[in-house]
Amino acid sequence: MNKPFQERGAWTGRQLGTDARVPITDDLHRFTELSARLTGFDGVALEATGLAEVYRAVAAERLGAERYARLLRELPEPDGAMDGELRAAARAVTYLWYTGSWPGPPPTVVSPRAYGEGLVWKAAGLKAPATDPGGYGSWGEERDGSGPGNGVEGGGR
Amino acid sequence: MTRYDVIVVGAGVAGSLVAHRLGRHGRRVLVLEAGAGVPGDHEPSADPLITYLTAAAKVPGSPYRAHPAAPWPEVTDLSGADGIPGFRAVGHLRQEGPLPYASGYVRVNGGTGNVWTGLAPRMLPEDFDTESFGYGRRWPLTYDDLERHYRAAEEELGVAADADEQREHVGLPFPDDYVFPMRALPASRVDRLLAARLDGRRVKDPVTLHEVELRVVGTPHARNSVPDPRYDGGRGYVPRGRHGRPAPDSRCVGNASCVPHCPSHAKYTPLKTQGRWSTTVTLRDRSVVSRVLVDGRGRATGVKYRSYGGEVSVAHADVVVLAAHAVENARLLLLSRLADRSGQVGRNLMDHPVLLTWGLLPEDAGPYRGPGSVSGLEGFRTGTARRLRAPFRVELGAWGWAWAKGSVDADVHHFLTERGLFGAELRRAVGDRIRRQFTLQFEMEQSADPANRVTLHPHERDPLGLPRPLVTYDLDEHVKEGMAAARTVSDQIFSLLGAEDHTDYTPVAAWPGRFEHGGRTYGYRGAGHAAGTHIMGDSPATSVVDAWQRCWDHPGLYAIGCGSMPSVATSNPTLTMAALALRSTERIEADLAARDRPASLVPPPASPAAIAPSPIRGASA
Ligand SMILES: Cc1cc2nc3c(=O)[nH]c(=O)nc-3n(C[C@H](O)[C@H](O)[C@H](O)COP(=O)(O)OP(=O)(O)OC[C@H]3O[C@@H](n4cnc5c(N)ncnc54)[C@H](O)[C@@H]3O)c2cc1C
Ligand code: SF4
Secondary structure (H helix, E strand, O other), X not given: OOOOOOOOOOOOOOOOOOOOOXXXXXXXXXXXXXXXXXXXXXXXXXXXXXXXXXXXXHHHHHHOHHHHHHHHHHOOOOOOOOOHHHHHHHHHHHHHHHHOEEOOOOOEEOXXXXXXXXXXXXXXXXXXXXXXXXXXXXXXXXXXXXOOOOOOOOXXX | OXXXXXXXXXXXXXXXXXXXXXXXXXXXXXXXXXXXXXXXXXXXXXXXXXXXXXXXXXXXXXXXXXXXXXXXXXXXXXXXXXXXXXEEEOOOOEEOOOOXXXXXXXXXXXXXHHOOOOEOOOOOHHHHOOHHHOOOOOOOOOHHHHHHHHHHHHHHHOOEOOHHHHHHHHOOOOOOOOOOOEOOOOOOHHHHHHHHHHOOOEEEOOOOOOEEEOOEEEOOXXXXXXXXXXXXXXXXXXXXXXXXXXXXXXXXXXXXXXXXXXXXXXXXXXXXXXXXXXXXXXXXXXXXEEEEEEOOOOOXXXXXXXXXXXXXXXXXXXXXXEOOOHHHXXXXXXXXXXXXXXXXXXXXXXXXXXXXXXXXXXXXOOOOOOOOOXXXXXXXXXXXXXXXXXXXXXXXXXOOXXXXXXXXXXXHXXXXXXXXXXXXXXXXXXXXXXXOEEEEEEEEOOEOOOOOEEEEEXXXXXXXXXXXXXXXXXXXXXXXXXXXXXXXXXXXXXXXXXOEEOOOOOOHHHOOEEEEEOOXXXXXXXXXXXXXXXXXXXXXXXXXXXOOOXXXXXXXXXXXXXXXXXXXXXXXXXXXXXXXXXXXXXHHHHHHHHHHOOHHXXXXXXXXXXXXXXXXXXXXX
């Protein structure tokens, strides 16, 4: 089998969120709160990824100070009432949390860690490929095996 | 000055194996490799894992960055377009056929064998001669001729499989006492679910009107599982880890990233073979071979190659082995204007065109947790059905919809933008969708057609000034009929599974391989299984190499790899290619041994050109 996933583009090279000019203020708390509403994961889960700070900086950098401030200020209940600009900003931040990359084209992966912590995997109860293997035979188990190799014998089908 | 017995061009699976075996005989082997590798470490420079993790598109070549001097075709170089021809190709491999050749390869040390999936099934005895089914080309050797080499290849690649299961459900004639180096991998969750609902059920082939019984069968894998203590007459087998070092505890741990990189080194790569090379084997990376040199009688004497800076060097040896991948081997022969008495160099390009169908199971399919495909359905590979449609093997895809739709990011995008979901709803929808995803991958046999070919582009050149390869490619009726049958088989399987079918070959841009057949639209992908470009046969009038992969007209010149295969059958081709390479090595070693015998045993020279001392000269670089 071959696996030419049909996505376009390539990594642009620069790690995002490393040179954001927005000063770190106490809006981190508000950013996390907003993110919890957008993603459906609570603040504790989001903080556990270790990426809240980085994503705050990425969002601020990519949205620009004004749109970022507006997103935080209006703290939208994400619903039909959002206007186009707010909706686009909310989607981008949600996409960032779910996939670890800022939407493209092409999307920009923030860091290996961001890829591994993507909420998309957590939503499905899985681990991102190549980041936290389940151990030998884990692919045959009922639920996610996240421990080390468990010595399941082969050949039993 | 070092003197070489053999020059091997390309350090992929084929080249690395040949160098390894000849090195074991003490032969001085120079391996010239276009791609980058760190000398002494055998690994391409940047950390492939980090490069892969941060790549936006997790395509086969994504762990590596191509150097402009040794470019390769990436699947993202192709995109679909409205109109005829309905696709666009940019990058290294140019195209002008009705349909796209949809496969890529990579040029780094270790070659495409770094990024392959690692499925290692054998071909079936009947695959070596499909002429009796009315299509294809006959091999100049049989399954039995290759059997011994298959075993050797299974040892070199470290294959995990169950011989009883292969005998009973695939039809391979294993002797009673054969065991593979390692035991079969445990079935994946999707395999078990499908087996529970499909085993013993029958589906109707719409083309042949035959009923075919379904059975989920484990696929042989070149990746570490539990070693079989019975292997090798009870001596057992020691799994190999990074760089081929003995690693008794190395196991496939389920990273689910074998394409393109296995971080735990459970999957076979040519770097494992390179790690076992004797000291008589020298790897020279960043060396792009541009020409094969022959003497006045056509005997190979060496090669010309270029550094990334364009500096030209020459190396000489008694035997030159081209192992640069099917497309690049053809390009090299064409650049050298050699071996083309039959007019077949570059022709007969084959692949396994793959029809994908995908959907949602009623329950958790357990995707993204192990190898890309652990098992398959084998019932469509054989028999008289082949007369009417291409035979195919069905791989059960265990990585959700990745091959069909891209990574899970596509699902997030879908729910965010098309469904407008956020918060708990989004979380539930994304989780549910991904957990239930599965894919069926129908890999069609495509037979040798001289019109499907690689030529040199008339004016496009790569940065070293070498003409780029140009491909003309199409699918014939036999293949299209195979795909039509596959789609109907898929429909029946989905209904037996109670699965929701989400197969859809839009948007156009995502499906460069699109065609209509019998009123239905199909989209295919390439399997990466390039073959046929220096086809093997029993006559110099109709083939490029003989049964030993020797170029008919050039003593001492071998072209090895899938390019020699007269048919690709329905098996992933690398194990067969490896078996052929090991077989050729015996021939090469015999040639060299004959050369080394006392002079009186060597037939007298036939022309003045041959009077020169044995044509071993030092490499001048
Ligand atoms: C995504 C993917 C998945 C695959 N999965 C499977 C699978 O599961 N099972 C299977 O059987 N097969 C699989 N294949 C096919 C398999 O990878 C190939 O059959 C195999 O790697 C071919 O080996 P090779 O040695 O002929 O060529 P390669 O591995 O491509 O090696 C050729 C080498 O030659 C070098 N080279 C090229 N040009 C020159 C030059 N001019 N001078 C010097 N060096 C040169 C290259 O850099 C490279 O290192 C897959 C392929 C792909 C792309
Ligand atoms: S599933 Fe993981 S450990 Fe196993 S071969 Fe693939 S990448 Fe390696």
